[in-house]
Amino acid sequence: MFGIGIVTVEDRTSVTRSIGVAWKPSFETCFVIIADISLSSSMNRFIACARDGINANAIIPGGSGRNLGASGSRFECASYHSVESTRPNKIRSQIKYGANMTTDNMKIPAVGLGTWAWGDSGSSGDGYFGSTLTRTGLEELADRAHAAGFTLWDTAVVYGMGRSETVLGEVLKRFARSDFQLSTKFTPQAAGTGDDPMADMLEQSLARLGTDYIDLYWIHNPGDVARWTPHLIPLLESGKIKHVGLSNHNLSQIVQANQILGDAGYSVEAIQNHYSMLHRNSDQNGILDFCTKEGIPFFAYMVLEQGALTGKYNPQNPLPEGSNRAQAYNAKLPQMKSLTDRLGSIGRSHGAEAPDVAVAWAIAKGATPIIGVTKPNHIDGLGRAAAIVLSNDDIVELEALALAANVDTRGWWEQEM
Incomplete structure (x- = not known):
């Protein structure tokens, strides 16, 4: 066989x-x-x-x-x-879908699992995404991810101000620590006032996640690169974090941080930015090229634009009213329709669905997508996405439709790159 x-x-x-x-x-x-x-x-x-x-x-x-x-x-x-x-x-x-490769002993998955929406307030659907979540549903999701070989879970302190980390830590108790990787973040804008705010925030994350180390620890937003980057070094030396990355940094900030870490014998080992068909700043500003040249894995978040590129939502069926993502995207859905329709038709030709094609596009561009998962069937979609090979014609057509949509999906937290 x-x-x-x-x-x-x-x-x-x-x-x-x-x-x-x-x-x-x-x-x-x-x-x-x-x-x-x-x-x-x-x-x-x-x-x-x-x-x-x-x-x-x-x-x-x-x-x-x-x-x-x-x-x-x-x-x-x-x-x-x-x-x-x-x-x-x-x-x-x-x-094998989700199989991990090793680069300098850091495992790089085909797709990472995002838990931003896990910071929403459970079954009530209150929060940024308006998601309705149950413990039973998330445990079933985790079991399916584990069986499929998807092992990298991405979270952050500011996802529900600790709620995402807490829920994730509880759900993952069912597995041995060696069976999964944890990715979480230090956000300078949420730092405390102690002598070492980064170490303090890390300790809080470790407690919520129920672990004594983080596989991949990010500086979430740049803040002051010269101030915050050196704080990573003692955490690496302690073993409490295994690898470090930067999220939402521009190219000059990445280079600056890499020089600071390099002086101590370390380096930036991953980059995570907003990257989708509708938001390709990391292409335009040289970050993807830099990552390729330096051998640094590039992780893409918001590949599905918080659900707007799944094909599930349209002017007649908008994103959940009252949620932040509804405010950000609902008015733009008519402009995206040609793109989401084409994602759907390409997906059907592969026995897949629109979001699977959007994820496959990101993989084809050399990114490791971090895809938000809230339902067990989302894991099935990631398996389909990993099997799709888009033609060059498909990629060119999708990117042209995305450009024609003429929408700005940059988040309020993102700096101009």
Whole structure:
């Protein structure tokens, strides 16, 4: 029996992105057709096949080089489970939906799970999203995510001012700590007045989440880069945070923070920004290119624009009245209709739905989407999204429709990039 999945390769020294198709004839080997890429950095445990006359160079285990110059030539090696790369490469395999790859010992998932809406007030539907949540429903969601291999959970102190972290910590008690990764954030604008506000906020997060370490800790908004970035260093040294990232920072702030961390032997290991078909500032301001060049994973939030790109909502069926997202998006829904209609039609051609296509678009652009999940069936959609390969024509058409929608979806908390 053959399994099928998608492999994305990103390389800082040559062509930045490629998508191939992987077949798994056994648990020991896989074959990957690489389209339109020249691989020039070292890789381990990977099988590549050159196509269309493109030269591909790689180093297989044992260090011997192999040129894949002829169309159809290939090399192979063991294990499709654990594709490893030395920085600056990032190799992400989706042979199993949600399977994690390792870059400098940090696991990079195909898709992260967002819990911003978990900060809403439970079954009453009060809050930013107007979501109605139950403990039973969230536990079923977590069980389904765990079974599907989606293991990175993203939250923040300011998501419901601690409520999201608290609920997430309670729900994840059902799993061993080694079975999932936690991503949470320090928000300077919510910092206290103690001697070390970042350490204080971290301790509060650890208590709410019921853990003694955070896998990926972010500075949520830039505030004062020179002031706050050095506070990450003792937290890294203590082991209470394993990796660090920046969210909502512009390129100059990212470079500045990376220099500060570099002086102490650390680095910025991830970037998380608002990124969707309707909001591509990280393309336009060079952040995605910088991440590719430096081998830094780029995480995209609001890929679905808080539900506005799911196709579920329209002028006749708007987002929940009284919620913040209704205020932000309902007036714009008519302008988005051509885009959401096309997302739906492409989705149907893949046996999928509109939001699955929007997520697949972000993956195709080289991002790791963080997708808000509030219902168990949302996990099924992420599995479908990971299996979709959009054509170049699809991508061009969707981006043109997004541009024609002419809507500004920048959040009130986001600075001009």
